[in-house]
Amino acid sequence: MKDPLSRLHDAVEQHALALPFVSRDIKWGADVVFSVADKMFCCLSIDQDTVQRISFKVAPERFLELTDQNGIMPAPYLAKHHWVSLTQAEALTKTELLELIAGSYQLVRAKLPKKVQLALTPI
Numbered sequence: 001m002k003d004p005l006s007r008l009h010d011a012v013e014q015h016a017l018a019l020p021f022v023s024r025d026i027k028w029g030a031d032v033v034f035s036v037a038d039k040m041f042c043c044l045s046i047d048q049d050t051v052q053r054i055s056f057k058v059a060p061e062r063f064l065e066l067t068d069q070n071g072i073m074p075a076p077y078l079a080k081h082h083w084v085s086l087t088q089a090e091a092l093t094k095t096e097l098l099e100l101i102a103g104s105y106q107l108v109r110a111k112l113p114k115k116v117q118l119a120l121t122p123i
Contacts (some may be wrong), residue, residue: 004089005051009044012054015098019105021120037116041108042101043065045085053085054097056104082110 016034029076032044055075
């Protein structure tokens with residue numbers, strides 16, 4: 001049986017790829033990264049075919065709230081940009097996780113240069 005975070009892999013991937021103009025890439029050896037206009041908004045850190053953590057950007061006002069929960073920590077290397085890492089699947093419901101990933105997409109997309117934003121079709 002897959003571990004709880006690995007069981008979320010397909011749902012996260014399907015949800016992220018359904019968002020407009022999203023690309024999927026493998027970085028740093030085995031991590032699955034989802035980006036909009038080459039700007040990362042979600043990362044599945046994978047080791048030996050097991051998802052170790054799911055990382056994504058959150059609004060600054062949600063960062064402390066989320067990282068105060070068991071199973072959610074500041075994302076390595078990206079915490080200063082308000083990224084969190086889900087390390088225990090039980091910390092969030094699947095619906096909450098997918099909503100936060102969609103929110104991460106929106107936050108990253110909103111920070112794209114205006115010219116790039118105009119090239120993307122409206123959401």
